[in-house]
Amino acid sequence: xxxxxxxxGITRDLVAQSSINFTISPKSTVKELKVALLKTxxxxxxxxxxxxAVNESYALETAILKENDVVAIIPPVSGG
Amino acid sequence: xxxxxxTKSISILLSxxxxxxxxxxxxxxxxxxxxxxxxxxxxxxxxxxxxNNTQHKDVKLLDFSTYKPMALKEIEKIALLALEKxxxxxxxxxxxEGALQIGELPVIIAVSSAHRKASFEACQFAIDTLKKTVxxxxxxxxxxxxxWVNATP
Numbered sequence: 311x312x313x314x315x316x317x318x319g320i321t322r323d324l325v326a327q328s329s330i331n332f333t334i335s336p337k338s339t340v341k342e343l344k345v346a347l348l349k350t351x352x353x354x355x356x357x358x359x360x361x362x363a364v365n366e367s368y369a370l371e372t373a374i375l376k377e378n379d380v381v382a383i384i385p386p387v388s389g390g
Numbered sequence: 391x392x393x394x395x396x397t398k399s400i401s402i403l404l405s406x407x408x409x410x411x412x413x414x415x416x417x418x419x420x421x422x423x424x425x426x427x428x429x430x431x432x433x434x435x436x437x438x439x440x441x442n443n444t445q446h447k448d449v450k451l452l453d454f455s456t457y458k459p460m461a462l463k464e465i466e467k468i469a470l471l472a473l474e475k476x477x478x479x480x481x482x483x484x485x486x487e488g489a490l491q492i493g494e495l496p497v498i499i500a501v502s503s504a505h506r507k508a509s510f511e512a513c514q515f516a517i518d519t520l521k522k523t524v525x526x527x528x529x530x531x532x533x534x535x536x537x538w539v540n541a542t543p
Contacts, residue, residue, distance in 0.1 A: 318457050319527035320541040357541070363525070366460040382457055382525070388539035389454070389461075389485060389526030390438050390497050390517055 311336045311377040315347070319385040321360060324353045334375065340364070341371035343381065360385045407469035408482040411458055411526075416495045421482040425502035430479050434509035436517050438497035440490050450531045453489045454496060457525040461485070464524040468516050476512040478503040483516055485526060496528070 316329045334346055340362050348355055362369050363382040375381070408424045410416075418437065425433055440452050469481050482500045490496055499516045503509040528539045 316457070318455065318525060320538040323538070363457070363460055366457075366463055368523075382460065384457070384525050385527070385538070386540040387521070387523070387525055388528045388541075389456075389524050390521045 313375060313379045313381055316382040318383060321354060321357060321383045321385050325351050338375050340369050340373045343375060357385055403473060406473055406480045409462060409465045409469060410484040411456055411461055411487055413488040416484045416486050416498050418498055421484055421498050421500035424482045425480040425500045427479055427502055430502040431504055432506035432509045433500060433502045434513040436499040436513050437495055440492050440494050442492045444530060447532050450533060451489050451491050453529045454487045455527050456487045461525050468519045472512045472516050477508040478512045
């Protein structure tokens with residue numbers, strides 16, 4: 311199935327893209343997506359602590375992804 | 391979400407907060423005006439300002455980027471939680487995005503309450519939580535390079 315991935319902060323610089331379309335097996339979990347992403351973008355390995363948001367809310371690693379979900383890669387935040 | 395707020399109706403709650411992410415200069419007076427009320431004896435404000443140095447290096451500017459729709463949702467959660475948790479009347483949380491020069495204001499929080507303690511506590515809660523949860527990132531620009539703050543494990 312296809313999902314959209316958005317990169318922010320340092321991860322946007324590392325992958326040199328702000329968003330990509332990504333194909334992953336149906337019913338993949340957030341954890342499985344992380345593993346697949348690290349394989350595609352080994353540079354992210356150093357930042358494996360990033361959080362994931364699905365459709366604009368923080369998601370647990372056990373959350374199950376759906377077709378067309380919008381997934382955001384959230385490196386440690388530094389607002390304020 | 392609605393079920394937490396048994397004591398105040400949602401429509402009243404919605405008129406009790408002002409949230410903003412803007413690429414224009416933030417305005418302290420408009421935050422204070424928003425929270426100000428005759429029933430309140432206290433207004434606490436927190437103003438974040440761009441400092442000219444970090445870890446002994448000269449900072450030229452800070453560049454803030456946001457995941458805006460989610461950042462607004464997370465800021466709204468903080469405002470609603472503060473209204474639920476503390477005996478406050480109104481809260482404003484405004485954050486800037488884009489490049490800010492030394493002395494400019496990345497964030498303003500204003501809170502009003504009948505008595506000062508609740509305003510101080512809610513103001514601290516709001517800025518501490520914002521720094522942990524809201525998807526906003528700053529890049530420090532130095533004379534000799536740039537670095538994403540908090541990014542390195």
